[in-house]
Amino acid sequence: MSTVNRNNLAFPSLMNELFRPDWFGGGMENLNNALPAVNIIENEKGFSLELSVPGRKKEDFSIEMENDLLTISYESKTEDTKEEENYTRREFVHNAFKRSFSLPKTINVDKIGARYEEGILKLALPKKDEALPKPKRMIELS
Numbered sequence: 001m002s003t004v005n006r007n008n009l010a011f012p013s014l015m016n017e018l019f020r021p022d023w024f025g026g027g028m029e030n031l032n033n034a035l036p037a038v039n040i041i042e043n044e045k046g047f048s049l050e051l052s053v054p055g056r057k058k059e060d061f062s063i064e065m066e067n068d069l070l071t072i073s074y075e076s077k078t079e080d081t082k083e084e085e086n087y088t089r090r091e092f093v094h095n096a097f098k099r100s101f102s103l104p105k106t107i108n109v110d111k112i113g114a115r116y117e118e119g120i121l122k123l124a125l126p127k128k129d130e131a132l133p134k135p136k137r138m139i140e141l142s
Contacts, residue, residue, distance in 0.1 A: 035097055036097060036099070038050065038099065045127060046126035048124060049123040053074065053119060056074060057076070058116040063114055065112065068107075069103070070123075071098060073097065075094075075095070077094050077095075107126070108129075
């Protein structure tokens with residue numbers, strides 16, 4: 001399983017340096033659109049995908065599967081308006097991210113499961129039965 005790489009540039013080191021999101025300083029944390037850290041773990045039965053996304057609501061997540069491409073996105077918008085005598089103050093907060101993963105053909109996409117607990121979005125990506133390791137067996141000589 002691999003993340004989708006969207007920049008296929010002729011001069012990747014120079015172009016990535018020039019157009020990196022934190023070019024103006026401060027890093028992506030200041031943009032409210034930082035990509036969450038992800039752990040991908042493979043075992044005999046499948047893959048586990050864990051995204052670190054603390055402080056979010058599970059209702060704001062969207063998980064889609066299309067053509068072996070798993071896309072996880074999040075979007076939250078809030079508006080705070082305060083009115084007093086001679087002024088109105090209005091603040092908007094918009095948080096969003098989108099991560100896509102190209103899944104191997106061995107994943108049983110009909111049985112993918114997800115849950116959100118303690119700030120971690122966890123996805124279970126089980127392997128198809130034919131991709132699971134076969135138990136050792138003895139073959140008789142005829």
